[in-house]
Amino acid sequence: MSLAKKIISGDQRALARALTFIEDGDAASERILAELHAHGGKAHLVGVTGAPGVGKSTLVNALAQSVRARGDTVGVLAVDPTSPFSSGAVLGDRIRMRDLAGDKGIYIRSMATRGALGGLSHATAAAADVLDAAGFDCVLIETVGVGQAGVEIAANVHTTIVLMAPGSGDDVQAIKAGILEIADILVVNKADLSGAEQTRAYLRSTLTMGQTARAVAGHPHSEQADTPSPGWEVPLLMTVASVGEGVDELLQSLVAHHDYLASSGELDNRQRERMRAIVELRLRNRLYTRLVQQVSQQRFDALLQAIVARETDPYSAVASLMEDID
Amino acid sequence: MSLAKKIISGDQRALARALTFIEDGDAASERILAELHAHGGKAHLVGVTGAPGVGKSTLVNALAQSVRARGDTVGVLAVDPTSPFSSGAVLGDRIRMRDLAGDKGIYIRSMATRGALGGLSHATAAAADVLDAAGFDCVLIETVGVGQAGVEIAANVHTTIVLMAPGSGDDVQAIKAGILEIADILVVNKADLSGAEQTRAYLRSTLTMGQTARAVAGHPHSEQADTPSPGWEVPLLMTVASVGEGVDELLQSLVAHHDYLASSGELDNRQRERMRAIVELRLRNRLYTRLVQQVSQQRFDALLQAIVARETDPYSAVASLMEDID
Numbered sequence: 001m002s003l004a005k006k007i008i009s010g011d012q013r014a015l016a017r018a019l020t021f022i023e024d025g026d027a028a029s030e031r032i033l034a035e036l037h038a039h040g041g042k043a044h045l046v047g048v049t050g051a052p053g054v055g056k057s058t059l060v061n062a063l064a065q066s067v068r069a070r071g072d073t074v075g076v077l078a079v080d081p082t083s084p085f086s087s088g089a090v091l092g093d094r095i096r097m098r099d100l101a102g103d104k105g106i107y108i109r110s111m112a113t114r115g116a117l118g119g120l121s122h123a124t125a126a127a128a129d130v131l132d133a134a135g136f137d138c139v140l141i142e143t144v145g146v147g148q149a150g151v152e153i154a155a156n157v158h159t160t161i162v163l164m165a166p167g168s169g170d171d172v173q174a175i176k177a178g179i180l181e182i183a184d185i186l187v188v189n190k191a192d193l194s195g196a197e198q199t200r201a202y203l204r205s206t207l208t209m210g211q212t213a214r215a216v217a218g219h220p221h222s223e224q225a226d227t228p229s230p231g232w233e234v235p236l237l238m239t240v241a242s243v244g245e246g247v248d249e250l251l252q253s254l255v256a257h258h259d260y261l262a263s264s265g266e267l268d269n270r271q272r273e274r275m276r277a278i279v280e281l282r283l284r285n286r287l288y289t290r291l292v293q294q295v296s297q298q299r300f301d302a303l304l305q306a307i308v309a310r311e312t313d314p315y316s317a318v319a320s321l322m323e324d325i326d
Numbered sequence: 327m328s329l330a331k332k333i334i335s336g337d338q339r340a341l342a343r344a345l346t347f348i349e350d351g352d353a354a355s356e357r358i359l360a361e362l363h364a365h366g367g368k369a370h371l372v373g374v375t376g377a378p379g380v381g382k383s384t385l386v387n388a389l390a391q392s393v394r395a396r397g398d399t400v401g402v403l404a405v406d407p408t409s410p411f412s413s414g415a416v417l418g419d420r421i422r423m424r425d426l427a428g429d430k431g432i433y434i435r436s437m438a439t440r441g442a443l444g445g446l447s448h449a450t451a452a453a454a455d456v457l458d459a460a461g462f463d464c465v466l467i468e469t470v471g472v473g474q475a476g477v478e479i480a481a482n483v484h485t486t487i488v489l490m491a492p493g494s495g496d497d498v499q500a501i502k503a504g505i506l507e508i509a510d511i512l513v514v515n516k517a518d519l520s521g522a523e524q525t526r527a528y529l530r531s532t533l534t535m536g537q538t539a540r541a542v543a544g545h546p547h548s549e550q551a552d553t554p555s556p557g558w559e560v561p562l563l564m565t566v567a568s569v570g571e572g573v574d575e576l577l578q579s580l581v582a583h584h585d586y587l588a589s590s591g592e593l594d595n596r597q598r599e600r601m602r603a604i605v606e607l608r609l610r611n612r613l614y615t616r617l618v619q620q621v622s623q624q625r626f627d628a629l630l631q632a633i634v635a636r637e638t639d640p641y642s643a644v645a646s647l648m649e650d651i652d
Contacts, residue, residue: 030641037639052377268634275633275640280614282644287613288606290648307601308594313363314601315356318608322616 003028004035007134012107015134019109022126030282033126036133041271043075043132044258045156047141049182050163055189059163059241059250060142064106066244066251067138073105075131079124079143107136122281125156125274138254155277158270159257161185161250164203166196180206183234185253191238191246200236207234232260294325329354330361333460338433341460345435348452356608359452362459367597369401369458370584371482374468375508376489381515385489385567385576386468390432392570392577393464399431401457405450405469433462448607451482451600464580481603484596485583487511487576490529492522506532509560511579517564517572526562533560558586620651 006014021029048060060076067074111120111127124141131139141157162183180186186207188200235253239246261267292300303317332340347355374386386402393400437446437453450467457465467483488509506512512533514526561579565572587593618626629643 034639034641037633037641038636041634041636272630272634276630278640279630279633279643282640283617283647284610284614286644286648287617288610291609291613304598304602304605307363307605308367308598310364310367313360314604314608315360315363317605318612321605321609322612 002032002035004032004133007032007036007130008039010104010135012104015107015130016109018130019111019127022123022130023112025123029126033129036130039133039135040129041132043128043136044138044254045128045132045141045158046138046254047143047157047160048163049143049160050165050189054163054165055241056142056163059187059189059239059247060140062239062241062244062247063250063254064108064140066247067140068103068105070251072137073135074107075128075134075136075139076106076108077124077127077131077139077141078108078110079120079141107131107134121156122278125278128156156274158261158267159184159254161187161254163187163189164199165190166193166199184232184257185250186234186236187239187246187250188237189239189241192240196238200238204236207236231264232257291321291325295321299324328358328361330358330459333358333362333456334365336430336461338430341433341456342435344456345437345453348449348456349438351449355452359455362456365459365461366455367458369454369462370464370580371454371458371484372464372466372580373483373486374466374489375486376491376515380489380491381567382468382489385513385515385565385573386466388565388567388570388573389576389580390434390466392573393466394429394431396577398463399461400433401454401460401462401465402432402434403450403453403457403465403467404434404436405446405467433457433460447482448604451604454482482600484587484593485510485580487513487580489513489515490525491516492519492525510558510583511576512560512562513565513572513576514563515565515567518566522564526564530562533562557590558583617647617651621647625650 001009003014003018007018018029018032020026021032048056048063050056057078060078064074064076109127111124124143128139128141160182162180162185164187166188180203186203188196188203190196191200237246237250237253239250241247258267261270300321303312303321306312307314307317327335329340329344333344344355344358346352347358374382374389376382383404386404390400390402435453437450450469454465454467486508488506488511490513492514506529512529514522514529516522517526563572563576563579565576567573584593587596626647629638629647632638633640633643
């Protein structure tokens, strides 16, 4: 039986192997993804993002349990840039697993960056597709969302939850980093800390400003998957994830957002844009690989040397390589 | 006179225009970069990265003044993901400019993401090349360095300074995010806060572990520009950037690292890898553009529709498109 067939039949060891192939940028992953594709497209893909320390892991853990309590199955991807020092990925898995072990309806995996073609965001998208095809109703993707990384991951999901904590200055920083613009649902976690109400009020006024700005800019049928949903009013929720407070309400908002996406046609848009990105990345890789095969290493190195010596420039060198293959 | 010639002659308005072309992904930027290339390769490119709130802007400001006091010229790029709400980039410029206005030996610019081909890290690399060709001795690039973004920027510079603040938990988070691995120089800023000594001791022990790990792994002549310098012992410095404390020592470390890179041959490696990345990105873009011209929009859309309908998969679709152009 192929690895893909095993995954579809619910074999979690096969699932783990496929995810490792994806992480490592192994050529086998493409065959597996191709075979799995026909079985995907059903899961609700959810990104959970925020600055370090806002409590993402705790919230994702609580949310996963809430999804399970509702009777749905859930896959969790904790996206963690590789660190050879800490082995944070492995450690993280073990800590989480203690709470959730023994339930086949939940699958938790940390993802690292090593080797994945197109970087972490594409590896994460592929991993989400695998969990989707494996039959999980909901896939939660947890990422450190400062700056570009958060925005890229948001383009790969249906619903983006942005998480903040009160009083840490994260709110202002997040606005600077453009993270509010990607939120479909905004959550103030650690709502039992002092300053929570202040943070909520601040975010509320910023959200109102932003929604006005978007309404004025007016893109009712945006093709871009990484802009917030038009016609959707971003809910602002308060949670204390460590004791589960507010987590059921968050799940309700998640379900409401999925319903909104499905009924407005926006879900189809987001699915299409995800696929367009996958096709484009793959095409770029194939085209570049083909060029590398057509041009000798010697020719390439000589050009590079001339660029470093400032005898030619990178743009003339590229033009010359393009002529080679034409 | 061409824009490039104006830039080389020290025209800062021409410089500003070229940087805007790069930010916007304007086609003109390529011509300008090509013309400037012969005049580049002299500047010391320095990345300053760290989590939000550690005091990067303050440190970069102080460091820039320290470079000037030494008699060198300095360009500063503050890399700031675009936010339509806050206009943080513009605001940031103005605040900084108050301290440094009227000195032609310093140039400060915020960079946003909009439209740049290959994303922010490539736009930043191009902007650094422009400042290099404009004759600045040192280019300081300030980035929010959590996760992938920080690592990518590090691949574009000669020296990476990683900044932390005491007691914020940033130290542990940074290790998780792999940010220590990219440091050529490690700085604990806000060293007057309680917990600074503890953070320093913690980082010291982690650094020692890391350097041992790297020595065991053993890659003495790594071609990778984003790994720390082999044979270079990462200094761990303490600063209070707000009052300039420790900033001269930091500058000394910067100069020492540049000397080390030049004498070990590692500077040449890093220059070559920067150029390789620029050539590769440009080739990928050219190849993809050519394919898009060869394949009809109709054909592409039909394939995308079939993928979304799960009638075919992205990988078979790509194979089929590659056959079209062969």
